[in-house]
Amino acid sequence: MSLDLWLLYAAAAVGLSLTPGPNGLLSLTHGMRFGVRRTVATVLGGVTGFLLLIAVSLAGLGALLAASEQAFTIAKWIGAAYLVYLGIRTWRAPPPRVSAGGPAEAVTPRGLFLQGFLVATSNPKALIFFAAFLPQFMDPAAAWLPQFLIMGGTFGFVEFVYELVLAGMAQRVAPWLGANGRWFNRAAGAMFVGIGGMLATVGRN
Numbered sequence: 001m002s003l004d005l006w007l008l009y010a011a012a013a014v015g016l017s018l019t020p021g022p023n024g025l026l027s028l029t030h031g032m033r034f035g036v037r038r039t040v041a042t043v044l045g046g047v048t049g050f051l052l053l054i055a056v057s058l059a060g061l062g063a064l065l066a067a068s069e070q071a072f073t074i075a076k077w078i079g080a081a082y083l084v085y086l087g088i089r090t091w092r093a094p095p096p097r098v099s100a101g102g103p104a105e106a107v108t109p110r111g112l113f114l115q116g117f118l119v120a121t122s123n124p125k126a127l128i129f130f131a132a133f134l135p136q137f138m139d140p141a142a143a144w145l146p147q148f149l150i151m152g153g154t155f156g157f158v159e160f161v162y163e164l165v166l167a168g169m170a171q172r173v174a175p176w177l178g179a180n181g182r183w184f185n186r187a188a189g190a191m192f193v194g195i196g197g198m199l200a201t202v203g204r205n
Helices: 003-018 022-034 036-067 069-092 109-121 124-137 144-168 170-199
Strands: none
Touching: 003 124, 003 144, 003 170, 022 036, 022 109, 022 144, 022 170, 036 109, 036 124, 036 144, 069 124, 069 170, 144 170
């Protein structure tokens, strides 16, 4: 993967992470209820779940893209169209709501990890996103593992930092999202539409 293509991928990963979703809201809620140190387990569970989805997507798409230039072109346009669609949906979405819940109950790091993992892997939108998004950045002739390390590592790092920041700033971020969430959604939605437009111009090499 070239540096220019990796920068575009990293920007898209940041855009996906910044869009309010189940795992981000879970990290916010756990940060308010359990504190940032305990919420690290929640974040690690979510990142592990996303890495599993990326691995499955890469493994399934590699053979298809290697077989056909037409398949790559179709996948590219589907991915770009989905990003634009996701951007429009995000723009129009209502502000996210975060509840602090009741008193923090006794939970184990394993339980928090499992919650984060299940929220990530049970979200069909995440799997659809990766399946539509990753083909633009794959090299069918390259080995699977290095591409997984680059793509998975980049997204995992971005998501880990973002969710940990949310957990650490939960007391401040939650009220802000309630008051300004609509404008936040519009900014994130515009970012996705722009990235989708750029992906439509990406070539195979």
